[in-house]
Amino acid sequence: MDPRSRTAGEAQTRWPQAMRLAGLMHKEFLQILRDPSSIAIAFLMPVVLLVIFGYGVSLDAKGIPIALVIEQPGAEASAFAGALGNSEYFVTTTVRTMEEARQAMVEGRADAIVHLRSDFARQLRRPGGAPIQVLLNGVDANRARVVSGYIAGAWQTWLISQAAASGVAVTVPVAVEERVWFNSELRSRDFLVPGLVAIITTLIGSLLTAMVVAREWERGTMEALLVTPVHIREILLGKLVPYFALGMGGMAVTVGVGVLLLGVPLRGSLLVLAAVAAVFLLVALGVGLLISVATKNQFVAGQIAILTSFLPAFMLSGFIFNIASAPLPIQWLTRIVAARYFVSILHTVFMAGDIWAVILPNLLVLAAMGTIFLTLARLKSRKHLE
């Protein structure tokens, strides 16, 4: 047979398929454009979250209010007050009695009390030294620990300056020299913004897709589509492509605003980031499709998508909380959370660079998960056709 005519024949049979697919995608894009809520979740949500994480939520403690009780003013007490006051971490308020300080802490006006007794100056010259009582508000344990560290730092500074002033060379036996790699100023923004990419793509890929497709099952329009000559593969592809585009758009907004406006470093390459995000988005879309087919009910699909993809992406991915500190059963549980692998890559690509030893193993797991979920979604949809 003439090879030319064969290709022409193949093209003829393929052409309507491509047309059908284009038609399905066109319909889906129109649906996205017509309902402002999808656009809002893809483009408004990242901006809102970036503003909150960029300017609002900060794990860094600065300007901690401290009540400093000085029962007997004197040169020694002022020197210590100076050491506390000079620290950028504290805003100190000096009071005369412990009662006032307690009141301030109960009312939440102080996060810690530093108490110098009336005999502070006298005690300093005695063997054993003067006790400096520190009371922390322990409700936020993490913050209390950090505050305690800062107070100890200020105390150390004061000790050294005291020793220098009195001409005695007091040295600490062991001095710690701290080096932080990848985030030398320990800015929590640089840590939180990369993880946001995972949150946004999960929202679009799983929650939005699960609801949209569940609606089609709920209303019976999916069944109507299935009886047409359109292949199930084409229907799913017609759903995947538009939401994939929306997800990548949401990711681009997050990365763009994060890097350009908030000054979060991107030390790895944009290409690697986009490629990894694309793979993760496929996993999220697969989960979304699977949920929609399994539930066929918008309310339940929304609930399940939130419970199985959004909340884990938030709490179990290492986005905010460190996985290694959780109990072992929880650590095992995080292994089936796709966002965990993505967040790990995100932190590395943003802060450290293209370190393949971290990227490759995580990417492989994501690729495997994507294949599994997409295949399951496809199988489950076919079964319902029969």
Add this chain to the structure above:
Amino acid sequence: MWNRVLALIVKEFLAVLKDPKSRMSIIAPPLIQMFVFSYAATFDIKNVPYAVYNEDGGAASRELLAGFSGSPAFQQKFNIERQGQIADLIDRQEVLMVVHVDRQFSRDLLRGNPAKLQIIVDGRNSNTAQVAFTYVQEIVSTFNEHWAEAHGGPQPPARLDIRAWYNPNLVSRWFIVPGLVGVVLQVTTLLVTSLSVAREREQGTFDQLLVTPLRPLEILIGKAAPGFVIGMVNATIIALLAHFWFGVPMTGSVPALYVGMVLFLFSAVGVGLMISSLAKTMQQALLGTFLFLLPSILLSGFSTPIENMPVVLQEITRIIPLRYFMVILRGVYLEGGGVSMYLNQFWPMAVIGVLCLAIAGWLFRHRTT
């Protein structure tokens, strides 16, 4: 009138409870969330993997390193011999920290010069790095005190005596779990209520409801009831879990907690119904809920203090009911105090609830699809 309202309430409950999948999705998720997240959400560090690069090898350095291996916060994974191995281990995230003892460590220590201990930390998780440092500081200062005592070095003229109120052992779960009670309640309540009006609008049955003799206020009560009642049941269960399972003390008054719960659920139901009345479809309602839910959790003070935020955002947090409930929860569990102590938290939630419900009721008739 009450017969009509009662009939509507029964119908609303049926709408949520009749489908077994839907029934499961209002009971199981809050419990699962409470369990999993209470264990997962911690800022403490445990078993942080680290490597030791000991160039000194003397007895003093071994004593100092014993402080690290004895701490539950750290877990030694490697002993390294060359400087070059450090970057590799940290880059690959095999270890989070490298403890480097200088070659002259013992000599410096014995001569009374400051001996150098270098700590290299992976800053990719800035919070873990920060907390790891405070643990390192504690270990080193304990060593320093022992050394100064044993070798008759100069004693510091003053010492710190640090204690914590409300949470003496600084267990971060005591902070997270009461907060989670609020977060989980908000998530479930909003999801149940936010779809109630939108579902009927999408299915076209809401117009039928409007032409019945039911007045907007009565529809409002009917729509609010399931979310409120389900919320109260969930609230009671998870509040008990927090105390009896997770061991968070309950130092304040239970009535104060319940007044807070009622008002918080009232305002959350209000927000949910307002979003629901604004939406034309269930998708809009759910995504709209998300646009409110996520920022409101982040700005409520659940994970980071409101005082750390810029003033503009601090003002915005005033319209978030969870912010007030968070203060009540942590207060009642940890700080103590009765109903009168939380008046300033009670009234804003009541105001938010009334306003949102009023808007929702108005929208019933004035938003036509």
